[in-house]
Amino acid sequence: MLNAIDKELLKEVADLEGIPKGAYNIRKNGELMGREVSANINIETNEAGNGIIIRIKPGTINESVHIPVILSKAGLHDVVYNTFEVGENSDVTIIAGCGIHCGSSESEGHSGIHEFRIGKNARMKYVEKHVATGEGTGKRILNPTTKVFLEEGAYAEMELTQLGGVDEAKRVNEGEIKAGASLLITERVMTDKTQEAESKNELILVGENSKANIVSRSVVKGDSKQDFFVNLEARAKCYGHIECDAIIMDRGISQTIPALKAFHPDAEMTHEASIGKIANDQLMKLMSLGLDYDEAVNRIIQGFLK
Amino acid sequence: MIELKNVSFVVPDEESTNGGEPKEIIKDLSFTFEEGKFYGITGPNGGGKTTLAKLIMGINPVTSGRIFFRGEDITGLSITERARKGIAYGFQHSARFKGTTFRDLLSIAAGTDDEGELIKIIARLGICSIDFLDNPVNSRLSGGEIKKIELATIIARNPKVAIYDEPDTGIDLWTIGPMVELLKREKEAFKTTTMVVSHNKAFLEAADDVILIRGGQIAYEGDLSGAKPILEDLSVCGFANVCEGESYAECYR
Numbered sequence: 001m002l003n004a005i006d007k008e009l010l011k012e013v014a015d016l017e018g019i020p021k022g023a024y025n026i027r028k029n030g031e032l033m034g035r036e037v038s039a040n041i042n043i044e045t046n047e048a049g050n051g052i053i054i055r056i057k058p059g060t061i062n063e064s065v066h067i068p069v070i071l072s073k074a075g076l077h078d079v080v081y082n083t084f085e086v087g088e089n090s091d092v093t094i095i096a097g098c099g100i101h102c103g104s105s106e107s108e109g110h111s112g113i114h115e116f117r118i119g120k121n122a123r124m125k126y127v128e129k130h131v132a133t134g135e136g137t138g139k140r141i142l143n144p145t146t147k148v149f150l151e152e153g154a155y156a157e158m159e160l161t162q163l164g165g166v167d168e169a170k171r172v173n174e175g176e177i178k179a180g181a182s183l184l185i186t187e188r189v190m191t192d193k194t195q196e197a198e199s200k201n202e203l204i205l206v207g208e209n210s211k212a213n214i215v216s217r218s219v220v221k222g223d224s225k226q227d228f229f230v231n232l233e234a235r236a237k238c239y240g241h242i243e244c245d246a247i248i249m250d251r252g253i254s255q256t257i258p259a260l261k262a263f264h265p266d267a268e269m270t271h272e273a274s275i276g277k278i279a280n281d282q283l284m285k286l287m288s289l290g291l292d293y294d295e296a297v298n299r300i301i302q303g304f305l306k
Numbered sequence: 307m308i309e310l311k312n313v314s315f316v317v318p319d320e321e322s323t324n325g326g327e328p329k330e331i332i333k334d335l336s337f338t339f340e341e342g343k344f345y346g347i348t349g350p351n352g353g354g355k356t357t358l359a360k361l362i363m364g365i366n367p368v369t370s371g372r373i374f375f376r377g378e379d380i381t382g383l384s385i386t387e388r389a390r391k392g393i394a395y396g397f398q399h400s401a402r403f404k405g406t407t408f409r410d411l412l413s414i415a416a417g418t419d420d421e422g423e424l425i426k427i428i429a430r431l432g433i434c435s436i437d438f439l440d441n442p443v444n445s446r447l448s449g450g451e452i453k454k455i456e457l458a459t460i461i462a463r464n465p466k467v468a469i470y471d472e473p474d475t476g477i478d479l480w481t482i483g484p485m486v487e488l489l490k491r492e493k494e495a496f497k498t499t500t501m502v503v504s505h506n507k508a509f510l511e512a513a514d515d516v517i518l519i520r521g522g523q524i525a526y527e528g529d530l531s532g533a534k535p536i537l538e539d540l541s542v543c544g545f546a547n548v549c550e551g552e553s554y555a556e557c558y559r
Contacts, residue, residue, distance in 0.1 A: 217404075245404060281401040284365060287385040288395045289415045289459060299414065303405035 005072050005101050012131045013097030014068040024066040025052055027080065029073040041065050041092075051081035051113070054094075058087030058119065069098040074106035074138060081113045088119035088151075097129040098144075100166070102136035109141030116146070118181075121153040128158070132165030140165060145172040150181035152207065160187045162197065163305065169197040179207030179236070185214045188305045191224035191252070201230040205238040205267070216244040219301055220252030228256045234267030242271035247278055247304060307499045308339040308362060308467055313371035315357055315522075331357045333522040334371070339467070342497040344490065346513030346530070348505060348537070354522040355503045356398065359469050362501075363395040364388045375467070392466035398475050400456045402445045408455050409439040415462035427462045431488065449476025457485070461492055467499045468492070474506045486512045
């Protein structure tokens with residue numbers, strides 16, 4: 001049964017008002033809470049018993065699967081190993097996410113180690129939201145690892161969002177992109193108080209005409225700290241782009257370290273990066289439209305993280 | 307409508323030898339802008355035109371003097387408060403945003419996100435495409451597009467006073483005519499007191515009143531024909547800054 005806190009967390013991380021339709025797997029406090037499979041999407045516990053395997057049949061079109069994780073047990077550090085096999089020519093949306101509710105002084109954490117194998121010409125959209133709530137003083141820790149292997153002609157779009165409450169986050173993203181395949185990663189992170197977030201990305205373009213685009217938007221408030229690393233490596237005629245922007249408020253600290261490595265003469269790679277306060281001309285413009293200072297700041301941040 | 311009483315604006319002169327000698331940009335300037343009139347504000351570069359416009363919007367605070375709007379002293383009011391009273395300002399260099407669309411800005415300006423209302427506003431500007439609303443207001447927009455957006459956000463506010471700082475910056479010659487017509491139409495329809503800071507003849511010809519600012523003061527006020535001899539006498543050369551130097555390269559301008 002879902003209690004009020006569970007419901008709130010599920011709504012935050014997966015936009016769910018209750019139990020979802022279609023295939024799903026809900027994990028609560030380190031245990032399976034509910035699972036449903038569909039004709040095309042199978043979910044089963046892996047051999048080691050420490051995660052799930054999601055298999056999507058080739059040619060599955062317009063289906064989605066929800067796999068939220070919720071945590072509200074003091075002292076629990078949950079680690080799961082999940083594997084996603086997306087069949088050839090399919091087009092699916094996977095909605096993941098982790099919500100932590102901390103009500104005590106003990107820390108709580110979740111590490112989701114995800115591996116994606118996207119079949120030839122398949123399309124996958126992966127949406128992952130991380131949130132933490134509760135009045136407790138214990139640390140809320142989320143350390144996700146995402147490995148993506150794209151076969152020829154495959155397309156994956158990953159939206160990774162962490163908009164508040166998480167004290168410590170160490171993210172690792174890895175990708176290997178074969179001929180004609182594309183990977184788009186958009187990461188949005190907002191930190192406040194003394195929170196720390198780190199994101200390490202290792203992407204390799206191995207096939208001809210492969211594409212990778214990684215976009216990072218950071219808002220660093222209070223005394224928080226964010227580090228963003230990317231290694232984008234080209235081993236064929238391909239296209240790669242990195243875009244990282246950080247807005248610093250208060251006394252936040254931000255580092256962005258993008259690296260482009262071309263090991264092929266026809267590799268085309270670009271990056272743009274910026275770190276700074278909210279631009280004064282943006283504030284002036286919105287204030288001249290009738291917003292006060294705080295409203296203007298909010299609108300700019302909202303748009304930036306949209 | 308807008309009354310300036312002995313307005314001065316002083317900044318520390320960064321170029322002065324002792325590093326902080328005060329420099330007067332606007333000097334004891336008094337003027338009354340009348341309701342529903344179209345003013346063309348012109349004059350040499352560095353004369354104080356833009357500074358004057360920014361003082362009225364509250365972007366720069368006056369050093370001394372008072373500003374009145376419909377008889378009310380607004381000298382101490384913020385940009386936001388002045389905007390809410392009905393003063394609008396079009397920036398010469400429009401702000402670019404990441405993740406903010408034209409629709410977002412227009413909704414803020416109009417105070418509604420009702421698509422029907424937004425379409426009515428863009429129709430006034432001659433923008434026919436609804437898709438244009440979802441353009442991000444970022445650095446990928448052309449000079450003409452960003453200018454249309456800037457204009458739209460001002461018109462959307464139905465302001466009592468509309469100030470445009472060099473609205474022809476970054477647009478092509480053929481767009482200026484329709485822009486002048488638009489400002490005139492808006493002025494007629496809503497009795498908008500319109501102030502345009504510009505060097506462009508098209509705006510000055512459309513103005514009911516031309517104000518020439520030089521050395522932080524009003525050097526002339528009246529119709530354009532009267533201003534012409536003074537403007538020619540100033541022989542405003544936009545390249546004056548780069549021309550100054552020791553060796554002479556035969557300027558053919």
